Amino acid sequence: MLVGLDPRAGSLPEGLRPSETESDPAVIAEAYGRFCRGVVDVVAPLVPAVKPQAAFFEQLGPAGMTVLGDVVRYASEKGLLVILDGKRNDIGSTATAYADGILGSGERSPWGADALTVSPYLGGDSLEPFVDVAKQREAGIFVLVKTSNPGGGMFQDLVADGLPVYRHVARYVERIAEQTAGQCGYGAVGAVVGATYPEQLVELRTEMPHAWFLVPGFGSQGGTARDVAGAFDAGGTGAIVNNSRGIIFAHTRKPYADRYGESHWQEAVEAATQDMIAQLRADTPAGNLADKGGA
Numbered sequence: 001m002l003v004g005l006d007p008r009a010g011s012l013p014e015g016l017r018p019s020e021t022e023s024d025p026a027v028i029a030e031a032y033g034r035f036c037r038g039v040v041d042v043v044a045p046l047v048p049a050v051k052p053q054a055a056f057f058e059q060l061g062p063a064g065m066t067v068l069g070d071v072v073r074y075a076s077e078k079g080l081l082v083i084l085d086g087k088r089n090d091i092g093s094t095a096t097a098y099a100d101g102i103l104g105s106g107e108r109s110p111w112g113a114d115a116l117t118v119s120p121y122l123g124g125d126s127l128e129p130f131v132d133v134a135k136q137r138e139a140g141i142f143v144l145v146k147t148s149n150p151g152g153g154m155f156q157d158l159v160a161d162g163l164p165v166y167r168h169v170a171r172y173v174e175r176i177a178e179q180t181a182g183q184c185g186y187g188a189v190g191a192v193v194g195a196t197y198p199e200q201l202v203e204l205r206t207e208m209p210h211a212w213f214l215v216p217g218f219g220s221q222g223g224t225a226r227d228v229a230g231a232f233d234a235g236g237t238g239a240i241v242n243n244s245r246g247i248i249f250a251h252t253r254k255p256y257a258d259r260y261g262e263s264h265w266q267e268a269v270e271a272a273t274q275d276m277i278a279q280l281r282a283d284t285p286a287g288n289l290a291d292k293g294g295a
Contacts (some may be wrong), residue, residue, distance in 0.1 A: 001047055001218075001240065001241045001242070001243060001273075001276055001277060001280060002047055002048065002049040002050060002051055002081075002083065002214075002240050002241070002242050002243075003039065003043045003047055003049075003050050003051070003242075003243060003244070003247050003248065003273065004050070004051045004052075004053060004085070004216075004242050004243065004244025004245075004247075004248070005036045005039060005040075005050055005051065005052040005053065005071065005244070005248065006053045006056055006244040006245060006248065007031075007032040007035050007036060007056050007057075007248075008056065008249075009022075009028050009031065009032075011245075011249045011252060012031060012032075012035050013035075013251055013262040013263075013265035014262040014263070015262070015263075016031050016034055016035050016038075017031070018031050025060040025061050025063045025064060026060075026063040028060055028063075028064075029057070029060045029063035029064045029066070029067040030063075030067070032056070032057065032060070032064070032067055032071075033067040033070055033071060035248075036052070036067075036071045036074075037071065037074050038265075038266055039247075039248050039266075039269055040071070040074055040075045040078055040080065041078070041266070042266050042269045042270050042273070043080075043247070043269065043270075043273055044075075044078040044079060044080055046270070046273050046274065046277065047080070047273065047277075048080065048081055048240070049080055049081035049082065049083055049114075049240060050075050050080050050081075050082060050083070051082075051083040051084075051085050051214075051242055051244070052068060052071055052072060052075075052082065052084060052085065053085045053244070054068060054084060054085060054086040057071075069110075069111060069112075072084065072111060072112050072113055073112055076105055076106065076112055076114075081105075081114045081115070082105070082112070082113050082114050082115075083113065083114065083115040083116070083117070083142065083214065084102055084111065084113040084115070084116050084117070085117050086102070086116055086117060087117050087118070087119050087144065088102070088116060088117075088118055088119070089118050089119040089120070089121065089122055089126050089127070089130075090122065090126060091122055091125065091126050092125075092129075095126050095127075095128075095129040095130060096129040096133070098116075098129075098130070099116075099129050099130045099132070099133035099134070100133055102116050103115070103116055103130070103133045103134055103137055103139040103141075104133070104137035104138075104139050105137075105138075105139070108137045108139075109137065109139075113139070114139055114140065115134075115139060115140040115141060115142060115190075116130070116139075116141050116142070117141070117142045117143075117144065117192060117214070118130055118141045118142065118143050118144070119143075119144050120143050120144060120145075120169050120172070120173075124172060127141075127143065127172075127176075127189075131176055131180070131188065131189060134180075134188045134189070135180060135188055139188070140188045140189065140190060140212070141188070141189055141190070142189075142190045142191065142192050142212070142214040143169065143172075143173050143189060143190070143191055143192065144169075144192045145166050145169050145170050145173060145191040145192055145193050145204065145208075146166045146170075146191075146192075146193045146194060146197055146200050146204060147192060147194050147216075148194025148195060148196045148197070148216045148217030148221055148223070149194070150196075152194070156169075166200070166204075167204075167207065170191065170204050170207045170208050171207065173189055173190070173191050173208055173211050174207060174208040174209070174210060174211055176188075176189040177189045177190070177208065177210040177211040177212075178210040181210045184237070185209075185210060186210055186211065186212050186237075186238065187210050187211065187212075189211060190211050190212030190213060190214055191204065191208055191211045191212070191213055191214070192213075192214045192215075192216065193213050193214075193215060193231065194215065194216055194217040194221075194223070195215050195216065195217035195218045195221070195222075195223025195224075195227050195228045195231075195241065196217040196221055196222060196223050196227070198223075198226075198227040198228070198229075198230055199230075201213070201215070201227075201228065201230035201231045202230035205230055205231060205232075205233070205238070209233070212238060212239070212240065213231040213238060213239040213240070214239075214240055214242065215228050215231050215239055215240065215241045215242060216242045217242075218241050218242060218243045218246070218276070219243045219244075219245065219246030219247075219276075220243075220244070220245045220246050224279075224283075225276075225279040225280050225282065225283035225284055226283045226284075228241050228280075228284060229283060229284040229285065231284075232284050232285040232286055233285065234285060234288075235285065235288055235289070236284070236285040236286040236287065236288035236289040237286075237289070239286075241276075241280060243272075243276055246272060246276075247269055247272045247273055247276070248269060250265075250268040250269055250271065250272035251264075251265035251268040251269075256268035256271055256272055259271070
């Protein structure tokens with residue numbers, strides 16, 4: 001699993017939460033930084049990766065972007081992989097600029113992210129710059145294939161040449177994933193496939209045997225461990241399931257709100273993370289890794 005870093009001022013725990021009248025982006029950004037670093041401190045021993053959502057930092061302008069960079073580096077220093085959720089894309093030199101600026105941990109890029117979410121709407125030539133940079137810097141991209149939002153089918157489910165559009169995207173992703181596959185059998189190009197479409201998860205795992213799956217929609221959007229089981233291969237690998245609000249704001253929801261409250265919000269984060277890990281072990285092939293001592 002991975003933990004999404006989606007800070008929202010009104011949901012931060014007491015002591016970090018800015019006042020309702022606070023409008024200074026720098027003050028709010030500073031609170032986001034403290035909160036996200038606090039989450040990272042808790043989850044770093046438990047999960048392999050975090051996923052900062054760029055929009056919540058970009059919303060605060062330059063101050064937010066500075067904090068986003070700090071959070072990415074802090075997580076990396078704690079040994080976590082960082083997937084920047086920016087859903088970027090463009091053509092030609094612009095796509096190359098996005099890839100060059102974001103992809104590559106440490107000093108390999110200015111932003112230092114290990115992976116980036118990317119939109120496929122502009123076609124294969126818009127994705128190639130991201131793939132090229134990812135290969136050069138031992139990074140990766142996750143292409144939006146079947147997203148978790150209710151309106152995603154408006155375009156993704158349209159049929160062309162006998163197949164829905166998302167299947168055409170999946171075939172492209174699988175081709176590049178197979179070409180870049182390492183010893184683990186998975187490539188540098190993965191797919192975003194939502195937990196809210198469990199039947200499509202099974203279908204697309206068969207369609208893309210060499211692609212890592214990034215699975216949003218668990219928890220707050222209604223996805224369960226059983227819903228995401230089809231994203232994993234038989235050995236329990238191949239997928240990483242995201243939970244954002246359900247983990248980072250666990251102090252606001254049952255049963256953690258009653259047990260910990262705002263004053264012990266980090267303990268609530270830890271408990272919610274442990275509970276999700278247990279659910280994935282019990283109800284998905286990821287439990288096979290635990291049986292082998294790998295999780």
